[in-house]
Amino acid sequence: MKLLLFLPPLDESLTAIVGMRSRRGEKRARFYLLRQTVLILATTVVCLMAGCRKPVTSSAAVVIKSEVMPKPLRAGPATVALQLEDSSGKPISGAHVTLEGDMFHAGMGPVFGEAREIGSGRYQGDLQLTMGGDWVVLVHIVLQDGQKLEHQINVNGVLPN
Numbered sequence: 001m002k003l004l005l006f007l008p009p010l011d012e013s014l015t016a017i018v019g020m021r022s023r024r025g026e027k028r029a030r031f032y033l034l035r036q037t038v039l040i041l042a043t044t045v046v047c048l049m050a051g052c053r054k055p056v057t058s059s060a061a062v063v064i065k066s067e068v069m070p071k072p073l074r075a076g077p078a079t080v081a082l083q084l085e086d087s088s089g090k091p092i093s094g095a096h097v098t099l100e101g102d103m104f105h106a107g108m109g110p111v112f113g114e115a116r117e118i119g120s121g122r123y124q125g126d127l128q129l130t131m132g133g134d135w136v137v138l139v140h141i142v143l144q145d146g147q148k149l150e151h152q153i154n155v156n157g158v159l160p161n
């Protein structure tokens, strides 16, 4: 019994089960267990959803879909296409979107570009990938309300020109 008391937050339900002999007590204990289970399940579902969204999202309220073209990519101009939506799938217009390409090796600086809105919530811009190899494209987004988001696209294996 003492041990059980040291196990929060399940201790409430466990002591209830062990300690109460009346039917009412049992009912209450079952209720506690059920409530505990529902809480745990709810938490798990939220975590799973958050995990699923992570690759395409920088913020809980904004869904970012991105693509770098053409495929396969060669050193030279690349086009970055983005789609911004809110959680209900409504396109997000009026964002300011800039692009940054990095290779993270000595002696090489980043390249920059700007994306324009070409349709409702759809943005597109060019980046000069100046050599073959593994690039990381950082998309800097400022929404109309001033909220800042960052989205990362790994672009591996760009072919030399």
Ligand SMILES: [Cu+2]
Pocket: 103, 105, 108, 131, 133
């Ligand atoms: Cu390089």
